[in-house]
Every structure is written in structure tokens, then in C-alpha cells.
Amino acid sequence: MFFLTKAAKIFTEEEKIKILSDIVAIETVDRNEEDVANYLANLLSKYDIPSKVIPTGIPGRANLVAEIGSGAPVIGISGHMDVVSAGNVDAWTSDPYTLTERDGKLYGRGSTDMKSGLAALVIAMIEIKEQGLLKKGTIRLLATYNEENGAVGSIQLEEAGYVKDVDAIIIGEPTANTIHPSHKGSMNFVVSSRGRSVHSSKPRGGINAIEPLMDFALEFKAAFEEATKDIHFGQLDFSPALDIYGAVEGDDEGNAELDQLLKQPKFSITVFRGGDQVNTIPDHAEVVFNIRTVPEFDNEDVKGVFSTVYNKYLDKGADFDVQLTLDLKPLNGGVDSILVELAEKLSKDYLPVEQLVVPMTGGTDGANFVANKGDGFPIIIFGPGTETSHQIDEYVEKDNYLSFIDLYIDLITTYLDGE
Template identity: 40%
Template sequence: MGVSVMETATKIDVLRQLVAINSVNGNELAVANYLKKLFDAAEIQCDVFPAGIDRANLVAEIGSGSPVLAVSGHMDVVAAERRDWHSAPFTLTIEGDRLIGRGACDMKSGLAALVIAMIELKEAGTPLHGTVRLLATFGEEFAEKGAAALTAAGYMRDVTALMIAEPSGYRICYGQAGSIDITLTAKGRAAHSSMPNLGSNAVDQLLSVLYQIKQRVQVVAAGAYNQTLNTDTLFNIDVFHGGEQVNTIPDLAQAQVNMRTIPEVSNDALIQVFTDTIDEFNRQHQSHIKFKIEMSLEPIVGDPHSKMIQLIQKIALPYYQRAQFSPKEAQQNDQIAQALGLPANRQAIPTMGAAGGTDARRFLVDHPIGADYSVFGPGNLTAHQGDEYVSQAMYLDFINIYEALFPAYLAAK
């Protein structure tokens, strides 16, 4: 099945080369340059767009004209602490069916599968009634800046469908929660802790205002729940710094808050809670608290009945039905099927939303609801963990799936 041109060993080596490039929150230019060599060898149109020191996006295309199917993967990975790994994280290690390494799951296997599928389709001379456009991004793990740059440059304007090869495994995701990152800073006045009245406690003030903000966010979001994303509005205080020593009233404190958002409660409404609460608190307590919006991305909910999702169900279902899963993976699959009201007999690939995020929140900024959008890529739930891995069989199967899926989407009426 598929239009295989590369040997299996070569496909594994592509992933090995990608994992070997340490692209922890940077160095994506090296990844892009490696991918460009592969595309150049196959005579596929490809451009690398540097973006600061050692960072870059990449765009490659096969076919021509409309419709345009955009497929995407990010080139950065998260940090890897050696003590959390049984093997070197930036060396692809093979243990049975497992390909182990940082990014093997999230998401260099998905990126490699997209690239190999495009190369094999080109070299096999497969007719394409439209364009397949790869958008390989930098900085997805932190603020999705690469996707924002490609969107601003116009690479989404003529796109009719977007598929991101994040590690969904045999699940189709068509929605992600939004996200807001906010930094709050309180400035007070230092004093000896035996004479607190001579100072102004920045930690105390920041804790108080954070408590008020959290309470008011809960009121604004009360009763709102999104079934597709399977979540309500989430409010988390993830970082807090304040004080220098135990016998001194702190004159500075800082906190960072992350919220996961849903269409029912807008980002603007939540940000307004911060504005109103902090303004009121400053007036009442003569405090000096400010906040800065580091990132605000709206939630994305695509069309669960889109052409792409229907084709994924048709083309990928036989692979799903014969896939071999570990007992833990099988249990997770059954739990997800049960939560979605599906029988645990693999008669359909689960289709769902998720609270996590992807580059789609930047790519679909002008079309957040109802787009032909899907997340479908090789992987599992080991992303961001030590001993992260992807199934070799799944990795190779997804290459075959993409090689059938891309022409089918462009040919479908």
C-alpha cells in the first residue's frame, strides 16, 4: 500500500537525522536546511525563511493550482533532561517497535512523514489536482511565532484545508482550546519585617489581587462548557516570584497566569476581568500592580464533518484496525472511545477536540470556527516526557496514509 520509493531504512534515517538536531526552543534553521536538502534532491520547490538567530520557517509545495491543502509540522522540541532518559535523547534509539528520542513523538516523526510522503508522491509521478503545501514552523512550543509569521506572509490565504501532523495517533482532532498568558507585576516598598507599616508588601498585594481575579473569572465562566473541547475555562497560576530574604518586606513580586479558553467565554471578556479587578484594587489600596498580555490565542473548532476528516476516516481506518497497541495504549484508546460514546471495536477513528494547542490557532486566526481543519499524525501520549517514542509501524503507516490522503483530498469534489 502507498507509493513507496524510499527504503524503510532510509525513512528511519530521515527521522534519525531530525532527532539528532537539537532544536530545543531554537535551532530550527538546521532542521529547515536538512529538509531543504531532501526536497532539493527530489526537485521539489522549497524555500527557507530565516527568522532571527538560527531560527527559520520552511515552505515546500508539490502540484499546482487549486485547491490548496496545507499540511504542517513544527521543527522545535522541548527540553530534555538526561537523567529522565535511559538513552541519549538526541540519538534515535530503536527498541523493538519503539523509535525513542526527543521529538520522535512530538513531532519530528509527523514532520518526517509529511516530507517523505511529498517526496514519494513527486518521484512516483502521482497526479495531483491541486497543491500540497508544507508549512514547517519554528517556535510552536512557545507562542507559535513561526505560524504567525507564515500567516502574516499570506501562506494561508488560498488554503482550503489544513492538516497538522501533531501526535494524535489514531485519533482525529478538530479543535483546540484557546490560550492566554499574562504576567502580573506588583511594586511595593521595602522595609524591615519588624516594621511592616513602613513598607508596602508587594507579595501580599499580588496574592490578594490574584485571588480576586480567579474568583471573578470563575463567575464570568460559570456554567460554560464546550463539549467538543471537553473543557471549561481553565485558570492556572503557574509562576510566582517575590521577596529576597525572610526578614524584609518585599518590594517586588511577579506572577504568570495561563488560561485555556473556549468559544463560549471570549478571550476579551477574560482579559477585561484583569483590567477591571486590577484597576479597582489599585484605587482601593494605593497599590502599583500592572499586567501584560504575553499571548492571547482564540480557540479553534473545525468542522467535524469536513471533507478531510471524512477521507481520513476512510483511508486510515484499515490501518487503525490492524494496528498493534501495548496494553496501556489499548486501555487509553478504549477510555477515549467510551468518553466519545463509540464502541471499543475500532469501527471508526475517534474524532474529538482537545484542551491543548497547535499552530492552527495562528494559521486559522481569521477562520476559528468551522474550517476544514484536522490534527492527524503518528504518536502517542509520551510527548514532552523522558523516553519519548513513536511506534515504527505507526510512523511508516502514516507515510502510506498521507500518500493516499493528499491526492484523494485534491481530487474530491
């Protein structure tokens, strides 16, 4: 096992924070990832690390790939460059795009999700190269665009072959004292309904767009529940960390119910909108479904249920359109892989709290990266951050961010040396 000495470090603490500050300052809400990619490419070039900013055909949006070493094994390290909206900027204690330190916490949009993880991986890669710690194998950085709104960047990198020879993957999403080798999938269906507007006092000539869509939404929900009611779910086992998800000490019945709920797929109607005014028959309506899938009932199963109900309504004359805006499959990585074992073991030397190995309820680029790898692939979602992702006053603990840099150095090099 390699322990980094303070004198051996290439970057000072201030420089590490400055890198994070610089990329937080680049506002990447569904745009501008190319600016982050260029910043990181320039940083890497200072240490003679070749990189490639890969255009996407969308102005301002790009992926980034960089590599050191050669041959097998190949470990992929990945983070996304986009962030969610800051929301009500006036509600923030400080400017969301100015990394601000208060009481040992670094505040800013993306400080937790997930520019701290991305910066930590890039810095670790440079430290490994500059200190000559890479004895064999290859480290490949995969920085993605559009993770928050469709995960398109990771799909494009996988289809372009950048993970074909990868033997293991670390994704630096914020995990708040957990290590995730697996997670649920996520799907977004947007169904639109068209009708014909007339005055509500004369409805005969109109077609109400809302009514068939309401019926469809409820029937889809009922069909989903029917299709899943007799399935035994358990491949994703959240039981070691139920307290993270709201377990209450002493409430055995409630906690058992929570355990079962977490293991199952989840169907949600998250948006319903239509019409313009109270005295007009609406000529348009839209419903959005978010469905969290699991290995026992995955995205293809959901599509089957959806198609059956959707086609039924088309046959009845409904004027519907559908868009599948997110199709992220469940990630069923290797819980007992060497990578998980090392992450769990080494984290004890760098982090103050024991890290629990459990699935993740959310989705990540990892599902796309392992699309052609099969179950049990060595992958972990593991990075600095807190539970403040997507919230006002998002922050990462400064010590947590800095500790993960050293942890990544040790984890990556130890894994490659042992393979």
C-alpha cells in the same frame, strides 16, 4: 482510493527512520529551528521541490515553506520544528537527542512531539511528487518555529499570506488514536508586582510586593468563575472519548462531571514566586496564569475579565506590569468536513485502532492558521505519536510513524482529487 504498493516507494524504511533520526539530533529547545529548516530544504531540493527558509530576525530561528503542484485546491501540511526541554537528561534511558530503537519504539526528544509528524509529512510530499500522484491542486508545507513557547511562527506565516489561499490543513501533531478538528485555546498572563524592600522588623518604610499580587490573583480567579458560571458549554464535545481523559468504567456521576469539566474553560494559577529571604519585605513578585478557552468564552472574553480586575488594582495604587505571552484562540474546525471524513475512513486501512473524532484539550498552530478562515474550516490535527509528549523517554512507535507516511500520501491525494 489509492493504495501504495511496496515497490512504488521512493524511500526505504531505513531512510525514513534516518530522516527522523537526523532532525531529532538537532536540539531545538527555543532555538536552532533554522538548522532543521535547512536540513529539510536540502532534502526537498534533492527531489526538485522548491522551498524557502524564512528568517525571523532571531538568530538560528526560521520558518520553512515548500510547495508542489499548482492551482486550487490548496492543502496545507504543517508541523513545528521546536521541542520542549529534555529535562533531567540523566533520567533518560538513552541520549534524548539520539533516536534510539528499543522493542519497536523510537525514543528521543521530539520523536512524538512532533518531529515524527513533520518528517512523515515531508516524506509523503516527496513520495507524492516522485510517484506522480498529484493530479491537481497544490500541496504547501508550512514548518514552524516556536510553537511550544508562543506559536509565533504560525502567526508570522499567516500574516505573511501563506495560508490565505489554503482550502484545508493537516497538522501532524501526535494524536494517539484520535482525529482533532477542534481544540481549546490557551492564554498565558504574566503579572509582575513591584514593592520596596526593608528589614521585616521595620516594615513601615517598605512595600510588600507579594500581598497585592496574592489578592489580585484570587480576585481574578473569582471574577473568571463568576463570568462563566451561567454559560452552557457544549460546542467542544469530548463525550465520545472520555476514557482518554480519565473516565472510570461504572462511575456515571464522576464521568458526567468529567464531561462537563472538559467542555468548560479552565483557569489555573501555575506559577507564583517572590521575595528573597524570610526577614526582608519583598520588593518583587510574579504570578503566571494559564487559561484554556473555549468558543463560548474565548480569549477576548478572558481579556475583558482580566482588564476589569487589573485596572481596579492599578487604581488602588498597585505597581503592576502584565505580559500576555500566549494568546492562542480556540480552534473550531469543521467536524463534518470531507477532510475529517476521509481521515476517519482511510485510517482504517493503515492504523490498527479506530480513530475517534474528538476535540483536543491542548492548543496548536492550527488556531493561528485559521484566524481569518471562520468556524467550520476543514482542518485536522492528526499524526503519529504516543501520550509521551514532554515526558522523559518520549517515544513514537516505529510502525505508527511508518504507517502515517502512507496514510498521509493517500489522504492528501484523495482529498485533492475529490475537490
